[in-house]
Amino acid sequence: TLYGNVSAASVGAIQRRLISLEDQGGNQLFAEPMLNLDDLMQTDANGKGIVNLLEASKLMNSPQIYSTFLLWLMSELFEQLPEIGDPEKPKLVLFFDEAHLIFKDAPKILLDKVEQVVRLIRSKGVGVYFVTQNPTDIPDSVLGQLGNRIQHALRAYTARDQKAVKAAAETFRDNPKLDTRQVITELGVGEALISLLDEKGRPQIVERTLIKPPKSQIGPINNSQRTVLMSNSLVAGVYEKMVDRESAFEILAKRTEEQAKKQHAEEVAVAQEKERKKNERSKGGRQRQSVMETFMKSAMRAVGSQIGRKLVRGLLGSLLGGKK
Numbered sequence: 001t002l003y004g005n006v007s008a009a010s011v012g013a014i015q016r017r018l019i020s021l022e023d024q025g026g027n028q029l030f031a032e033p034m035l036n037l038d039d040l041m042q043t044d045a046n047g048k049g050i051v052n053l054l055e056a057s058k059l060m061n062s063p064q065i066y067s068t069f070l071l072w073l074m075s076e077l078f079e080q081l082p083e084i085g086d087p088e089k090p091k092l093v094l095f096f097d098e099a100h101l102i103f104k105d106a107p108k109i110l111l112d113k114v115e116q117v118v119r120l121i122r123s124k125g126v127g128v129y130f131v132t133q134n135p136t137d138i139p140d141s142v143l144g145q146l147g148n149r150i151q152h153a154l155r156a157y158t159a160r161d162q163k164a165v166k167a168a169a170e171t172f173r174d175n176p177k178l179d180t181r182q183v184i185t186e187l188g189v190g191e192a193l194i195s196l197l198d199e200k201g202r203p204q205i206v207e208r209t210l211i212k213p214p215k216s217q218i219g220p221i222n223n224s225q226r227t228v229l230m231s232n233s234l235v236a237g238v239y240e241k242m243v244d245r246e247s248a249f250e251i252l253a254k255r256t257e258e259q260a261k262k263q264h265a266e267e268v269a270v271a272q273e274k275e276r277k278k279n280e281r282s283k284g285g286r287q288r289q290s291v292m293e294t295f296m297k298s299a300m301r302a303v304g305s306q307i308g309r310k311l312v313r314g315l316l317g318s319l320l321g322g323k324k
Contacts, residue, residue: 092126093127099137115145149193192209193208193209
């Protein structure tokens with residue numbers, strides 16, 4: 001078959017999944033040039049890290065693409081980065097906003113892979129943060145691998161909201177001085193409950209604290225600001241133009257086509273050679289037959305001539321003798 005020893009049903013199932021990703025824009029997200037992971041870990045002239053933002057306002061409307069991109073990114077980081085143990089500071093920190101979209105209707109194989117990568121990627125010097133309104137949006141298997149927790153206010157207006165508040169409170173290590181479940185609903189703007197890991201990797205008790213506001217601009221930037229930032233970026237001009245290189249499938253298809261043409265030419269040459277030999281044998285037989293026919297005709301003429309002469313002489317002799 002065209003795809004090797006793969007059944008038609010399996011090929012159809014794979015194609016349907018790929019078409020689903022393509023309909024959501026996967027052919028553009030996973031096109032070339034491919035994202036260079038080193039571009040995410042650059043530093044400026046002062047040695048400070050650079051914050052990279054992925055514009056995902058449209059991407060978040062395609063949960064399958066978002067989760068697939070997450071899995072690809074973390075898998076690439078895990079496979080390419082060397083083991084460095086437990087560094088004091090990570091080389092790269094990833095923040096995935098609207099994390100509930102990643103795990104929405106996600107298959108079990110994806111959840112298992114995310115859990116595995118999150119568990120092991122820390123030894124590569126990579127930190128992963130999932131940003132969502134409610135910790136119940138993240139599967140327990142993944143949530144159990146996350147050590148640092150920052151919880152802002154949750155409002156409980158319905159029975160379902162109360163269950164969410166209870167679940168969020170139970171993810172923290174209890175503090176005898178705080179009623180975590182009650183405090184979550186009382187937090188104001190800029191307040192949060194936090195629980196971080198200590199020097200030995202153990203979760204600390206939950207504390208109520210104030211979050212220092214960022215010194216950067218709060219709110220979205222306009223198009224002119226975006227253009228200036230992109231033009232001054234270290235990767236300006238690298239990813240703007242899509243590259244459509246010859247794929248492995250196209251190379252193999254071309255090679256197969258050339259082999260088929262070569263085989264066809266050889267078959268035609270063999271057929272022509274057989275036809276030529278057949279014609280030669282047929283022509284030689286006709287020549288031999290013509291020689292034999294000529295010999296027989298000559299012999300018959302010779303015999304016929306002798307008999308004819310004898311008959312004529314006998315007939316003339318009888319006639320002449322009778323007259324006498």
